[in-house]
Amino acid sequence: MTEQDSDITIAVIGLGYVGLPLAVAFARHHAVIGFDIDETRVVELSQGQDRTREVSSESLLSAERLRFVSQADELSGANHYIITVPTPVDDNNTPDLTPLIAASKTVGALMKAGDTVIYESTVYPGATEGVCAAELSAISGLQLGKDFYLAYSPERINPGDPINTLSSITKVVAGSDQTTADRVNRLYQKIISAGTYLAPSIRVAEAAKAIENTQRDINIAFMNELSMMFHEMDIDVLEVIETAATKWNFLKFTPGLVGGHCIGVDPYYLIHKSQEKGYFPQLITTARRINENMSAYVCERILKLMALKQKHVVNARILVMGLTFKENCPDLRNTRVIEIIQQMNRYHARTEVYDPWVSKEDVAGLDLNFTTEPVDGTYDLVVVAVPHRQFSTDNPRRYLKPGGILFDLKGLLPDEWVDERL
Known part of the structure; x- marks a missing residue:
């Protein structure tokens, strides 16, 4: 099958952190229809407003x-459909393909003979050709390889990263x-300046995507365990990491909370498929358990520090700085900071949250006491939970009462400012 560029019309299904940059990039070469079930999101984008801050107003309007x-x-x-919907897990950490299946049914109802469907969503190996292709065929009545064509190109978007963007990251492609x-x-080579990598099969591409984030999860879990170990030895883990990083092949990860839609989710897709086939992963599962429990460990450290400083948590005024799952972006998906807030509130602390990257509207459904202007000299404890660049230059000790405590979860601030860091 061959097509002229003028014959290609691309529909991007899902206009979040992945789909929107993709739609804008392809629109430089082809007619593109961006689809999202969120009508408010569609209106905002049509007006040049991207709440994720990944695409500028100028780029949207032009x-x-x-x-x-x-x-x-x-x-x-x-005639080309690119599906970029989320692939979450449920409350039991089992893959939830509901959004992916719904998108497949939507596309299946519209497909014509000769169309191509491309998936970018992260899944376990075999899902694209098994689950997704079956849905497309069932709804459309078309046969894969004869009537329509299937491809997989896993997203590698890094929210909030102005350097490693869509075009500058090598794109894996499989069919x-x-x-x-x-x-x-x-098709992808038109928009990816870093080039593409043609994987030998869709299942290989699916597996490669899953292990990219699983590897990061394992490395962060290692650093989190080191943080726990060295705290008991009264050794600063960040100083240990800086020292070890003088060796050329040391991987310089740091301890912290693991949230977001990828690193804290993708390992469960691998675990699920592996267990289904009869192998029960040990290292991946242990890493997940360590990272899942990290918010509880942080709270334990904070409570012990407060007791040492003779501060009672009941009715304590606490300011948590940063709510997003990572620094310098407004992405709240699967943020683990909220677990710290909830646990402190169970002890009847009076916790406020401050994050310059989100608004009160963004957190409306999260049952939080959100403030846009913390008041100097108000709090018994300040926790710097997310290392936003805005927090690095202004000493947050000014928010503390005399004798108040500053806890730095990510090692963002100078030693002389903080009482303790993770």
Whole structure:
């Protein structure tokens, strides 16, 4: 199957951190329809407003070949569908493919013979050709490889990172057959300046994506365990890491909370599939357990510090600085900071949250006491939970009462400012 560039119309399903930059990039070369079920999101984007702050207003308003829609029937003119919906886990940490299946059904109802469907969502190996292709065929009545074509190109977006962006990260591409893989590879090469990597199969590409974030999860878990160990030995773990990092092959990760939609989720997809096949991963599972328990460990450290300083947690005024799952971005997905807040409130502390990257509207459903202007000299304890750049230059001790405590979870602040750091 061959197509001229003028014949290609791309529909991007899901306009979040992954889909929106993709839609804007492809609109420089092709007609693009951006679809999202959130009507408010679609209106905002049409007006040049991106609440994720990943795409500028200028880029949105100047993308003349891109239009945003919230109704599925407005996608009918597309012949290439790129699905970028979330793939979360449920309360039991089992993969939840509900959004992916729903998107597949939407596309399946619109597909025509000759169309191509590309998935970017992170899944376990076999899901794209098994679950997704089956949904597409069942709804459309079309046969894979004969009537429609399937590809997989896992997203590698790093929210809040202005350097490692869509175009500057090598793009992995795979297809259900070699002809489709080559054709989709050429499509992505138009927007990826860093180049593409053609994986030998979709299952290999799915597995590669899953282990990228699993590797990070394991490395952070190692640092978290070191933090616990060295705290008992009265050794500063960050000083240990800095010293070890003088060796060329040391991997300089740091301890902390592991949230977000990727690192804290993707390992469960691998664990699920592996257990389904009869192998029960030990290292990956242990790393997940360590990182899942990190917020409880942080609270334990804080309570012990307060007791040492003869500060009672009941009715204590506490300010938590930073709520997003990582620094310098407004992404609240799976943030573990909220667990610290909830645990402190169980002890009847009076906790306030301050984060310049989010608004009161963003946290409306989270049952938090959110403040946009912390008051100097008000708090018994300040916890710097997220290392936003705004926090690095202004000494947060000014928010403390005399004798108040400053706890730095990520080692952002100078030693002389803080009472303790993780």
